[in-house]
Structure formats: structure tokens, C-alpha cells
Amino acid sequence: MEAVAFYIIAAIAVFGALLMITRRNPLAGAFSLVVSLIALAGIYAMLRAELIFILQILVYAGAIMVLVIFTIMLLNLREEELEEPPAGKIKTLIILAAVAFGCYGIIKVLSGAPDEVPRVPENFGSVEKVGELMLTSYLYPFEIISVVLLVAIVGVVLLAKKVI
Amino acid sequence: MITLDHYLYLSAILFFIGVFGVLFRRNLIVILMSIELMLNAVNLSFIAFSRYTASMDGHVFAFFVMAVAAAEAGIGLAILVMLFRNRRTVQADDLTLMRD
């Protein structure tokens, strides 16, 4: 049952991502990416990551992608011609992919993560638990992230202003 | 039975679709979206590892990645809008001022 759900959701995610890079129209690509991101949110829900599941929909699908789509509509981008990918690049990509898949195996062995799913408490991944972790062990990174966001806001306002 | 491998391979596949998009597409917005896809793939491995080691640190990392992705998307799109205002294009091939 769980396996069937996983394969269906994974297939949707991969299919959406593939459509994203192959559509000629950027707006159609953006919509396919949204589908892929929502499917990923489903996988997070399967992994008991409640907060990240909600944030994935709220932040990625609901805010970032809306911003991207807004920009595409604002610039009124048209369809573009897709060119054939050059052979040299494809070769590099295949080598990179092989290396990366190998690395995944190594990481898996080194990390010692077990194959069977460990039992976790009822509130694993809930807003309270992750929030607690964020404001204790990860307090400094958390504060730094807020500074990063502030810098981004200031930067965007400066960039988008017509006359400085 | 879904093991950690399944999630990691899904993550790897998504990541490489993203890499493919960055390498072969010339539209800057599509490149930006491919980068978002790659960040998402990384998030997926964080969450999967987190579940299979029964610790929630991965969730915190994923949260940070999302915050950085939001900042990156905001800045990137602002730069794109400025580019379009000045050069009337968002194709990476047309932006060769620094090279010529």
C-alpha cells in the first residue's frame, strides 16, 4: 500500500520535473514544476515531516512559484526554440550522474542509516518539536537565516526600484 | 517495503533533471526553476535521512534550505526583471557583454 503510494507520487514528481525542462513555454514549465513540488510535499508527509510538508506547499508551491509565474506573466515571455543538446555536454552529464549515484551509495554505507524504518514518537516532525530544536540547538543558524532574508528584502527593493 | 534507497534515488533523479535543465536550457527563468528543483531534491534527502535515523535535525536543515531558496528566488527574479528592462531579453546566450 505504502509502496504503491510512493511509486505513484514519485512518478508524478519525476514527470513534472521532466515536463519543466522540456516545455518550450516557460509558463507551462512553471506549472509542471508546481505539480512536481506538490508531489514532493506528499512524499514529505509519508516521511512524517508534518511541518516541512506544510512549508513545502506554503512556501514553495504557494509563494516562490507564484512569484516565478508572476514574473513570467509580467515579462510576457513567449515560447522559445529548444536547441539540440551538444554531445559533449551529455557525456559530462552522464559521468557526473554516475559519480553522484556512486557517492549516494558511499554516503549510505558511511551514515549507517538502517534499512528498516525506525520507530519514532507520535509528535515526530510536528511544529512544536522542530520549533524547539530550531530555537535551542540551531539558534545561531536560525538568527543568521533571518539576517539573510532581511538582506534579500533590502536587495530586492533596491534592485526593483527604478530610480535609486 | 520502501527503504532509504528509494528516497535517495528519487532525490538523485530529481537533482539530475535539475542539472540537465541548468546545462541545456537558455532561458534564465527556466534555469532558476531548475535550481529550485535541485534544492528540493537535496531537501528530500535531508528529510529521508532524518526519518531513517529518527532525528529531526534534517527537518531544521530543510527549513533553512527553504528560507535560502526563497531569498534566492526573490533576488534572482528581481535581477531578471532589471535585465529585461535594460536588455529586453532573458536568454542567457544574449547576455554576453562581459565576454565580448
Added chain:
Amino acid sequence: MNLELLEGCTREMAENLIIIAKTLFVIAMAFGFLLVVIWFERKGSAFIQDRVGPNRAAILGVRLAGFIQNFADVTKLIMKEMFIPGEVNRIYFILAPFIGFTFILTSFAVIPFADNLRIGGFDIPMQVADLNVGVLYILAITSLNVYGIVLAGWSSNNKFSLLGGLRSTAQMISYEIPLGLSIVGIFMVFGSLHLNEIVRAQGELLFGFLPRWGIFVQPLGFIIFISAAYAEANRTPFDIPEGESEIVAGYHVEYSGMRFALFYMGEYIALVLSSALVVTLFFGGWQIPYLDTSDLIRHASVVLKVLLLGGAAMSLAAAIAFIGYAKRLKGTWGDIHDREGHVLTTFAVLALAVFLVVLFWLWNVEFPDWAARTIALISQVGMFLIKVLFFGWLFIWVRWTLPRFRYDQLMGLGWKALIPLSFINILISGLVILLVQR
């Protein structure tokens, strides 16, 4: 062994049946409110503008003050051709109305409409999905709602549609921020994201006499929330995405028939959702002031008698009013319409009789536990529906009273007033909570 297995099976089946029943109830509630709110819109606007409103459509002469008009409208929209213009992006054009409508309907899943029902060994939460992240789920789903509008605006391949879609996107992402920030204060006060727990916490008393409703502990948060909710539901004074006098109805110009109806219904269901959310977060949800669930269960027979007496009194008043109406109506139409007064009077008298009979029958009955709990449940659901209905009416009242904002005023209000105000609200709430806890 076998018996236990069987028991487990029936238990599981019962749980599934309960979930299906709750889902059906919520969908029925949403559509019922949809009809009532559209009727409110028609008759309310007519009342405010001092005209008559729809008064012709009738079933066998019964018009129900224009309510039958809804069914005539639905019939018309179903019969109409669903036209697809040339040069549109067909897949997205057909998909767009469904996306918006589906997302809105799914967000009803976490709204609680009564306290948990403990019956026969079950502890049934009275919401379809008992999520811990309740409010965040609604925010997430409503943020996806933009896609329906954007997709419609873009795929129609029409300048007005595109403009409407653009405006709507800008407005929705701007107002999502104050919408989310304004309820942070509520989370801080009640210490939970779970909607049913928030409602339960609102049953306590503040200073011993005031119900601890969201509006009394978060007045500023309420003002910000309701403004942002009006903007999110694309209602006047924030209905710029479909300003019919500027951009001929915006993103759904090219739609007709049932596809248009989906947008139209989606808008009103969003209105109902907003009022349900306002009620849940700020007006105590299903809480009846000064009466919590245990009180209701303990005094179930009194509650039932009061409800029945109220129903009887209302049907008596209605019957008297309808008799007068029937007299005035006599001979004005000269056809089947004249009968309406008599039909309505008959129904009112029948209702009165039913109420009285039930009242006498149940006067001395001792209620078992399950019946007492069911009565408490019904009174709470009724309270919730009445509150939601009032806020639905408030939406319509505001729409026909206030003029539309200009675009820059809208953006200015969102970014320069509501967002800073909601930050101040969070700061003050934090300080007060800290002082109270000391």
C-alpha cells in the same frame, strides 16, 4: 479470536463510515451555505439599494422570497454551452476552473463544527481531517488557490484576462502575509495550531464574565485578519481582479456555462470559508457562550426543551406573518402565484404542530448518555452555522456599502499598513503574555 477479528473489522468499517459521513456533511454544508449566501447577495443588495430583487422564479407558485431563483440559475448554467474560444491553451483552459474550486473545497476539511463526540467507545473529532497543523493547512491550500485564477487568466489568451490574473496574483501574495501574521497572535495566546483546541480554549471565561474569544484577546489581530480575508476572497472593497467596470470581469471573461459557474461558486465558497475561519479563530467557533460541552450534556433535556420551544415560537410567528402575507397577496397575480401565502402558512403551522408534539412527547423522558451527547452536538453545530451565516451576511453588507479601492491604495494598505500593524500586534501580544505569566 475470530470474534475479535470480526469486531476489529466492524470497528474499522464504522470508523470509515464516520469519516465518509463527516465528509458528506461538510460538502453539504458548503453547498447549502453557497445557496444561502448567493440568495443573501441578491436580496441583500436589493434591500440595500432599495429595490425588489429576484421575485419571479417559482416552483408551483412558491417563490420563497427569491430563493428559488438559485435553482433557475443553476438550470440555466447547466444548459448553457461551454464555449472554448479559438487560440486558447485548451488543456489549461479546461483545467483552471476545477483547480480553484477543488482547493477551496478541500480547505473545509480542518474546520471543526462541534466538540468531539464520545459515543460507544469512539472519540470522534468533528472535523474531517484532525490535523495538528490546522490553520497552516488552510493557509497553504488557499495559497494554492491563486493557480486557478492565474491559469484561467493566462490560458484565455485575452489581454483583460491576463490583466485580471496579474492583478489577482499580486493582490493574493501581498495579502497572504498579513493574513498569516495576524493569526500568530492567536497561536501565542491559545498555544496551539490545532483548530479544535483553539476553539476549546475559547470556551473559558476572561475576568469571570467575558468569554475568552479571539476577538477579546486579539482585537487588532481580528481587524487585520478580516481585512486580509476580504482581500483573499476577492471581495469588494478589494475586488480589483474582477473590476467589471475596468477590465470586464477579469480572469473569467472567456468562460461560459458550468466552467464559469465553477469560478462563481468558488468565489462564494471562499467567502463561506473565510467566515467559517473568522468564526473559528475569533468568535469561539462552535462554543455557545457560557455553556461548555459538559454543561450542555448535563442539562441536555433543558437544552432540548429550549430549542423546541424556540422553534415552536418561531414557527408561530412565521405562521402569523404568513397569514397576513396571504391576505395581502390575494388577487395580485391572478394565477398560481397567489397560493404562495397559503402554502407557506400551511408549512409554518405544520412545523408548529411537529415542534409541540415532540415537546410533549419528550417532556418527561429521561435521556440516555448517547442522546444527551447528540443533543449537545446538534446545539453546537447549530451555533456554528448561525455564526457563519452572520459573517456571510457581513461580507455582503460590506460589499454593497463600500466602494472599490484604487490599485495603488490596495497595495499601500497591504504593505504599509497591515503588515507593520500585524508585527506590532505580535510584539504587544508577546509582551502581554509575558507579563500575565509572571
